[in-house]
Amino acid sequence: MEFELLHKDPQTQARAGKITLGHGVIETPIFMPVGTVASVKGVHQRELKDDINPDIILGNTYHLYLRPQMDVLEKAGGLHKFMNWDRNILTDSGGYQVYSLSANRKIKEEGVKFKSHIDGSYHVFTPENVMEIQRTIGADIIMAFDECTPYPCDYRYAQRSMHMTHRWLDRCIKHLDNLPFKYGYEQAFFPIVQGSTYKDLRQQSAEYIANANQPGNAIGGLSVGEPAEEMYAMTEVVTAILPEDKPRYLMGVGTPANILENIALGIDMFDCVMPTRNARNGMLFTANGTINIKNKKWEADFSPLDEMGHTFVDREYTKAYLRHLFAANEYLGKQIATIHNLGFYMWLVREARKHILAGDFREWKNKMVKQMDQRL
Known part of the structure; x- marks a missing residue:
């Protein structure tokens, strides 16, 4: 295994690196x-x-x-x-x-x-x-x-x-x-x-x-x-x-x-296990806060699952449809929520890496922590 430390954030201990293993490169x-x-x-x-x-x-x-x-x-x-x-x-x-x-x-x-x-x-x-x-x-x-x-x-x-x-x-x-x-x-x-x-x-x-x-x-x-x-x-x-x-x-x-x-x-x-386990219970993580998709407020919300999302489920399904799947106990709902949450977690760490390399990680991190703490 090889590990290369590429950059350290000047205001925190955050690091951007690269691990090389037998099945490819891992960007950290x-x-x-x-x-x-x-x-x-x-x-x-x-x-x-x-x-x-x-x-x-x-x-x-x-x-x-x-x-x-x-x-x-x-x-x-x-x-x-x-x-x-x-x-x-x-x-x-x-x-x-x-x-x-x-x-x-x-x-x-x-x-x-x-x-x-x-x-x-x-x-x-x-x-x-x-x-x-x-x-x-x-x-x-x-x-x-x-x-x-x-x-x-x-x-x-x-x-x-x-x-x-x-x-x-x-x-x-x-x-x-x-x-x-x-x-x-x-x-x-x-x-x-x-x-x-x-x-x-x-x-x-x-x-x-x-x-x-x-x-x-x-x-x-x-x-x-x-x-x-x-x-x-x-x-x-x-x-x-x-x-x-x-x-x-x-x-x-x-x-x-x-x-x-x-x-x-x-x-x-x-x-x-949080992104997958919580997904199966109807909790979606987003950059603007947490959604409990089982809530009645989403029953007729036909907007995309997550306008800022990065997987196909965020674009192809609506909040109303996903709420319906959970209400009907249809396993597809759990699958859609799982893909969304994992996609969000991957976006989060990769966006963190970008801000470490750019030198403004601390400001971005503080803003994101505050945003994600909201219940939507």
């Missing part, structure tokens, strides 16, 4: 649509590529391990070929899913024993076998196995968890050194900063992760219920320590405003 800052089970929910790959147009998407190790399972993916030649996606993919390690299964898992130094949400069978994830699973999946960027702590979190628990995450990181790196690549291209490995919302722990973890000297670095354990101000404070602490010459990935974030504020703090990469 970037948002990665979440394709948990080898599919961005409700979106055809053709729509994803031609209209939403991301440089990279995300898959999930936990879900892919359980279904379709590794033997199927290996026979297919990896996840790219299995889902017919010729651009970059990142896989998270399953640590967050294990965190969310708190009632059905046990964490020990060896790893995590968990119960499948599909059939109740028991499985064990260790730093070593998670590296093997991600080799088989074949993503371009793979993540360290970590523990994501909840919020709020007791200091001593957060400290113990952070140190275990660091020990797991060392085991990941050691095991990866002995694993050959499977599909003719290399994989970049990102370790993950933890430490909950404790400044001293975040500093310790950021220093440990920076010293691991891997191709990129991630920040985990945020966007798990803490106030946005605490998220921003922890991000600022960490980005001050992580090296400038490597991409920084803030995992699981977030709202459009969260993304812009964290870009201003020096983050390059984001993923979140």
Whole structure:
């Protein structure tokens, strides 16, 4: 993996860069649509590529391990070929899913024993076998196995968890050194900063992760219920320590405003289920605010879905029609809303990049955050 830092905003820590991987170039800052089970929910790959147009998407190790399972993916030649996606993919390690299964898992130094949400069978994830699973999946960027702590979190628990995450990181790196690549291209490995919302722990973890000297670095354990101000404070602490010459990935974030504020703090990469999940519930993000398309006020509004939108659905469908689809519980409504929201998120990060390069990012960001906070 190569990372080129092209420009830094003079008034914030925002950066414009370029990541080169086995399946193409990623222009940063970037948002990665979440394709948990080898599919961005409700979106055809053709729509994803031609209209939403991301440089990279995300898959999930936990879900892919359980279904379709590794033997199927290996026979297919990896996840790219299995889902017919010729651009970059990142896989998270399953640590967050294990965190969310708190009632059905046990964490020990060896790893995590968990119960499948599909059939109740028991499985064990260790730093070593998670590296093997991600080799088989074949993503371009793979993540360290970590523990994501909840919020709020007791200091001593957060400290113990952070140190275990660091020990797991060392085991990941050691095991990866002995694993050959499977599909003719290399994989970049990102370790993950933890430490909950404790400044001293975040500093310790950021220093440990920076010293691991891997191709990129991630920040985990945020966007798990803490106030946005605490998220921003922890991000600022960490980005001050992580090296400038490597991409920084803030995992699981977030709202459009969260993304812009964290870009201003020096983050390059984001993923979140919010644009797709909220779309399925009728919430549309726009540059002028948020639309609840289920509201009666849109019943006879025959204006385009989003006059400023950048996908075909914004031009071809009206607000009244989309409201009708939701009222009729027609799945096409969820698909249209999903394409719109993902298209908006991609526009947002690419517009941010333009303003970073132009040198007026801070003024634009402040205006956008205020506009997007409105309920339409």
